[in-house]
Amino acid sequence: MEKLGRILRIGPTDNTSNERTPRENLRIIPPAARDSFLPYSRVQPGIRMGENDLTRLAPQMPRAEGDAIEMSGQILDDIGQPLRHALVEIWNANKYGKYAHDLDGYDAPLDPNFSGLGRTLTDEEGRYKFWTIDPGCYLARPDINRWRPKHIHLSIRGGASRLITQMYFKDAEHNDTDPMRIVMAEDFHLNIGKKYETPDIDVERGFKFDIVIRGKNSTFFE
Amino acid sequence: MNDTINPTNRLPLTNEDTVGPYYPISYDHDDGMDLTKSTIGQQFGAKGDKIILRGRYLDKDGNGAHGALIEFWQANAQGVFRTEDTEASPEIDPHFDGYTRHRTVTGGFQLKTIKSGTQLGRAPNITLTLFSDGISRLVTQVFFENEVSNETDPVLLSLPQDKREKLIARLVGEDDDNVPIYDIEIILAGKGETPFFDDFLALGWRD
Ligand SMILES: [Fe+2]
Numbered sequence: 001m002e003k004l005g006r007i008l009r010i011g012p013t014d015n016t017s018n019e020r021t022p023r024e025n026l027r028i029i030p031p032a033a034r035d036s037f038l039p040y041s042r043v044q045p046g047i048r049m050g051e052n053d054l055t056r057l058a059p060q061m062p063r064a065e066g067d068a069i070e071m072s073g074q075i076l077d078d079i080g081q082p083l084r085h086a087l088v089e090i091w092n093a094n095k096y097g098k099y100a101h102d103l104d105g106y107d108a109p110l111d112p113n114f115s116g117l118g119r120t121l122t123d124e125e126g127r128y129k130f131w132t133i134d135p136g137c138y139l140a141r142p143d144i145n146r147w148r149p150k151h152i153h154l155s156i157r158g159g160a161s162r163l164i165t166q167m168y169f170k171d172a173e174h175n176d177t178d179p180m181r182i183v184m185a186e187d188f189h190l191n192i193g194k195k196y197e198t199p200d201i202d203v204e205r206g207f208k209f210d211i212v213i214r215g216k217n218s219t220f221f222e
Numbered sequence: 223m224n225d226t227i228n229p230t231n232r233l234p235l236t237n238e239d240t241v242g243p244y245y246p247i248s249y250d251h252d253d254g255m256d257l258t259k260s261t262i263g264q265q266f267g268a269k270g271d272k273i274i275l276r277g278r279y280l281d282k283d284g285n286g287a288h289g290a291l292i293e294f295w296q297a298n299a300q301g302v303f304r305t306e307d308t309e310a311s312p313e314i315d316p317h318f319d320g321y322t323r324h325r326t327v328t329g330g331f332q333l334k335t336i337k338s339g340t341q342l343g344r345a346p347n348i349t350l351t352l353f354s355d356g357i358s359r360l361v362t363q364v365f366f367e368n369e370v371s372n373e374t375d376p377v378l379l380s381l382p383q384d385k386r387e388k389l390i391a392r393l394v395g396e397d398d399d400n401v402p403i404y405d406i407e408i409i410l411a412g413k414g415e416t417p418f419f420d421d422f423l424a425l426g427w428r429d
Contacts, residue, residue, distance in 0.1 A: 005420025008357065016243075016356030019281040020410045026420035030376040032342070037349055037361060037421050039295035040305040041321050045252035078232040091246050101244040103289065117246045153242055155249075159306060162293070164353045166239040184237045191237050212233045 003028055011179025013146050041157045044087060044121070052120040054090070054132040055203075057113060064114035064133050066095030070198055070206035071167065072129040075122055075156060078212055082126025086158025090118045090130055092151070097136030106138050122158070131203055137174055149174040149181070152193075154211075161213040167193045169207070238358035243289050245353075250325045257294075257335040260317040268318035270299025270336030274403045275364065275391060278330045279352060282411040286329020290354035294333055296320045301341025334401070337366065345371035345378065350408070360418045364406050365390050377419075385417045 005026030011017035029037055050059040055068045071090070075083040093099050093116060096108035100115050114133055122128050135150045150173075151166040168175060170192050175181055181188050193207030258268045279287035297303045297320060302313040304320050320338075324331050338346045345365050352360045363377055367390055372378055378386045391404035408416045 006422070011240075011356060014356055016354070017240075018356070019283060019285070020287060020354055020356045022360065022411050022415055022418055024415055024417070027380065027417050029419045029421060030380045032376040033344065033363075036297070036303065036344065036347070036363070037419065039293055039321055039349065039351065040303065041323075042304070042319055043252060043321065043323075076233060078235060080233060089246070089249055091244065099244045102247065104244055117248065119249070153239075153245075155241070155245070163236065164238060164241045164291070164358070165236055166242070180239050184239075187234070187237050190234060191239065211236045214235060 009183045012182055013141060013144060013177070014179035015141070017179060038160055039162065040160050041162065043157070044085070045119070047119055047121060052118050052128075052130045054092075054114070054116060054118040054130060057115060062113050064094065065111045066136075067134040067205070068131055068203040069134050070129065070131055070201065070203045071152060071193060071209060072127070072206065073193075073209040073211060075126045075128065075161075075211045075213065077161060078214055082124070083122055083156070083158050083161050083213060084124055084126055086122045086126070086156055086161065088120050088122060088128045088130075089155040090132065091153045092116050092132055092135040093138055095133055095136050097138035097148075097150075108136070108138070134204070137172075146177060147174040149178050156211065156213060163211065163213045165191060165211070167191060167207070167209045169193060170195070240355050240358060241291055241353040243355045245289065245291055245325055247325060250323070253322045253324060255322065255324055255331070255333050257318065257320065257322060257333070260319065266317050268298070268336050269315050270318075270339070272399075272401045273335060273337050273366070274397060274401055275333045275335065275348065275406065276330070276394075276403060277333075277350075277364070277391075277406045277408060279326065279354075279408045279410060280329065286326070287352070287354055287410060288326060288328050290326045290329070290352055291323060292326060292331055293323045293349075293351040293353070294321065294335075295349040295351070296335065296347065297338040297341065297344075299336050299339050301339030301344065340371045343371075343374060343376065345369050345375035347375070347377070352408075352410075360410070361421045362408070362416060362418050363389060364408075366404055367391060367393050381417055388414070388416045 010021045094111045094114045098108040140148045156163045193209040196206040198206045298315045298318045300313040347363045391406040394405045
């Protein structure tokens, strides 16, 4: 019998997930074609000064509203090697749960001092660091009063490694009803930032978010 | 963590998550949708036959998958992928990377590129990865009509006939510079669904 791949789960109460998730099993990639499915990205954009500090639009500008937080961590592949010089992009809602994005129609105030966008490159040890504003939650499904818990979006790419994910906060309001949190099930803890104190720097608190991405050395085994 | 799903000493992977509806539009600017020119304003360009691939991602109800991120990946005119391991190879085209990323507005895209060469029994193809709101990632490969090598390509051969057709872009004309234009419709869910591939399994993941 033909061997098939996974069936993807639809995020409960997520309309877009219902509209866009394939219903058929994924197909197994034939061994002869495996390498061709692994992109390699040489793209390294020019990063502007201060682009990893989302709490100000530019270094001399006023601070955005809300609690300034640090988010930092190390990015490793699954055999523990650091992902060096990789592009890390983050984006998050402001204190009120509102994105500055053109398409966000959520009825909450925009903060003129907060774009919610940040980028950086990882260092020699795969480490990254951002300052941002502690994001608010937002109402994703007004018809059933389903909210998104607060979260920070991340996209990482460097060489053969790419990951798009979100960092969540421990025991935050609305975590339990979030569609992707439900899909992640017992692995959800891997996507929670670990809180740390920040007595010596100009932010309220820090969250350590270490990330593990499949690397090019991942091998196939049956 | 569960040792039975991670029988090696590998670190547990961070979960992928959806890209959400608000991937920053400005982050798109460093990627281009013309892979035939590596540097704007120079006469250098990629070797190979230029083509245009136009595509549309449609959801279960036939609506375009707006606000999604697509990643494109292909070999050069010699059929060689540009990676860390091949960078020094004489078959690498210094003016062709084969990688870009694009955020859709209404679900469509137009990529100007070159047709990849055939090597190791593969037909010319482009790997498309979709990152979208509602799903974490979806991967497939697109092929081109009238290529003899389609008949022996392992990816196409791994599919039933009706599914193969879903991955073959149709030649619909050419642009003002006589560059052939191919069209593909990618149906994410439901009737006429496009086949997608399990790259997690291919890369050592098991669940
Ligand atoms: Fe979000």
